[in-house]
Amino acid sequence: MKRRTALRLFPLLLVTALLLSAGGAVLADVPDKESLPQDPGQPPDNLVVLSNGIYELTVSDDTEIEELGGEAYPGIYTVCTGDDHPFPNADVLYNGADHSPGSSYLSVRDYTMGVVYTSLPELSSPEPSGSYAIACLGGGGSDFSVSGNRATTTWYPGGDLEVEQVTAVEGTKLSNSRVRITTKVTNNDTEIHQVGIRYEWDLMIADDDDAWFATRDPDSGFMQDEKVYTPPNFDRFETTDDPGDPSFSVFGSVDGPQGAFSPNPTPPDRFIFGEWAEYDAWDYFEGSDPGEDSAVLYYWGYDDGNSPITLSPGASVSVTAYLYAIPPGYEEPGQEEEEKWAPPEREKRPLEPAKMGANYLSVDPRQVLPGQEVRVSANVCNSGEEKGSLTAVLAVNGAAEQSQSVAVSGGSCKQVVFTTAKAVPGTYQVTVNGMQGQFTVLAPRLVQASVPSAQANGLGTAGIIAIVAVALVLIGGLVAVFKQ
Numbered sequence: 001m002k003r004r005t006a007l008r009l010f011p012l013l014l015v016t017a018l019l020l021s022a023g024g025a026v027l028a029d030v031p032d033k034e035s036l037p038q039d040p041g042q043p044p045d046n047l048v049v050l051s052n053g054i055y056e057l058t059v060s061d062d063t064e065i066e067e068l069g070g071e072a073y074p075g076i077y078t079v080c081t082g083d084d085h086p087f088p089n090a091d092v093l094y095n096g097a098d099h100s101p102g103s104s105y106l107s108v109r110d111y112t113m114g115v116v117y118t119s120l121p122e123l124s125s126p127e128p129s130g131s132y133a134i135a136c137l138g139g140g141g142s143d144f145s146v147s148g149n150r151a152t153t154t155w156y157p158g159g160d161l162e163v164e165q166v167t168a169v170e171g172t173k174l175s176n177s178r179v180r181i182t183t184k185v186t187n188n189d190t191e192i193h194q195v196g197i198r199y200e201w202d203l204m205i206a207d208d209d210d211a212w213f214a215t216r217d218p219d220s221g222f223m224q225d226e227k228v229y230t231p232p233n234f235d236r237f238e239t240t241d242d243p244g245d246p247s248f249s250v251f252g253s254v255d256g257p258q259g260a261f262s263p264n265p266t267p268p269d270r271f272i273f274g275e276w277a278e279y280d281a282w283d284y285f286e287g288s289d290p291g292e293d294s295a296v297l298y299y300w301g302y303d304d305g306n307s308p309i310t311l312s313p314g315a316s317v318s319v320t321a322y323l324y325a326i327p328p329g330y331e332e333p334g335q336e337e338e339e340k341w342a343p344p345e346r347e348k349r350p351l352e353p354a355k356m357g358a359n360y361l362s363v364d365p366r367q368v369l370p371g372q373e374v375r376v377s378a379n380v381c382n383s384g385e386e387k388g389s390l391t392a393v394l395a396v397n398g399a400a401e402q403s404q405s406v407a408v409s410g411g412s413c414k415q416v417v418f419t420t421a422k423a424v425p426g427t428y429q430v431t432v433n434g435m436q437g438q439f440t441v442l443a444p445r446l447v448q449a450s451v452p453s454a455q456a457n458g459l460g461t462a463g464i465i466a467i468v469a470v471a472l473v474l475i476g477g478l479v480a481v482f483k484q
Contacts, residue, residue: 053084075153160189187311194308196301208241260334270299354388361435
């Protein structure tokens with residue numbers, strides 16, 4: 001089914017004018033729970049019940065707003081357990097078993113326009129609350145449709161924003177069933193908008209309106225004290241009617257469980273366990289007593305530390321949270337024992353013993369001057385499966401000089417390195433665990449580059465012969481002279 005309605009032109013212009021005229025500090029009246037639609041007084045076709053047998057999710061499809069301030073409740077919801085739940089037909093959220101939504105709802109804050117839009121019209125007010133106005137999400141019209149166990153409500157609140165909420169029952173059995181609430185905000189404006197999103201869940205567990213609260217992973221003990229987490233640092237929360245003798249526990253996602261559902265839950269920027277109605281459409285007034293009437297609030301884009309969500313023109317943001325109810329002794333979704341997800345075990349057998357050996361002998365450099373170091377290295381390898389060790393021994397000319405003990409894991413190798421130096425020229429044989437190599441120490445005379453050669457002085461063989469010939473001629477001449 002699908003239906004869309006819009007306000008008359010005059011009321012729409014009036015809302016716009018009032019929102020732009022914010023300046024007072026009058027808080028919107030917080031409704032009394034009894035004034036909300038316990039039995040909403042709506043025709044049966046204005047309520048939709050979605051169920052997989054484990055949970056029943058009741059959503060209002062009432063999109064009619066007759067005039068400014070008129071009461072319509074599209075998209076508000078409540079939850080109870082179903083016939084196939086171990087604890088059937090019991091409240092999870094307020095008035096869930098009566099299928100009467102009215103106190104769990106959505107708020108979207110437009111920081112740019114200075115207004116908070118809410119799906120609960122009882123909270124809407126033309127008067128500004130603090131520095132912003134409160135208005136109905138469906139002020140510009142709304143759509144509603146159902147597909148299987150999923151209901152989609154789309155609001156057009158104004159300011160060129162579009163808000164889509166998906167409320168769904170998912171799963172086929174207790175260990176994978178849950179209620180999913182996903183909200184998508186789209187900026188259809190040509191200007192940037194900064195936004196925030198808030199979920200309010202009014203807890204009611206098996207007729208008990210004052211739940212006990214605990215964090216999970218890391219775990220805390222159950223309490224009924226107000227708790228504000230900015231940001232929260234735990235995986236999920238657990239609430240119950242009686243920690244000593246619980247009917248069942250209601251769990252809600254926070255930072256997790258990641259990987260258990262699709263899409264993953266979106267960690268909020270702020271999370272509160274507090275008293276219902278100790279807040280307006282956005283603000284929460286700390287110092288309340290959840291032991292009187294408990295609720296939880298999720299904030300994304302909470303303006304603490306200047307952290308609203310920035311949406312460029314055409315951009316969207318989507319957030320998701322999950323809710324499920326598990327009795328004692330049953331497994332909650334995403335928390336199955338590890339072995340249920342592990343691959344089948346391989347047949348166990350003894351590991352193969354270590355098989356140690358050495359290979360790849362390296363000698364560097366192979367020619368050195370007297371006293372210069374030579375680096376001798378080898379790989380010690382283990383071809384077995386168990387860890388093993390081997391002592392590598394360096395011998396030079398048959399005499400052991402150094403040793404190293406090396407431990408190696410199965411199927412891997414480690415390198416051992418030795419250094420040695422010799423002063424006496426000659427060729428030296430080296431071995432490491434049977435592997436052979438050699439290096440040579442050169443005599444100093446073979447490397448004296450400072451002795452000038454005949455060629456370096458410009459005299460070659462021909463030059464020397466010429467000098468000898470000239471000398472012989474001179475000697476012959478002198479002998480002839482003396483004979484005369």
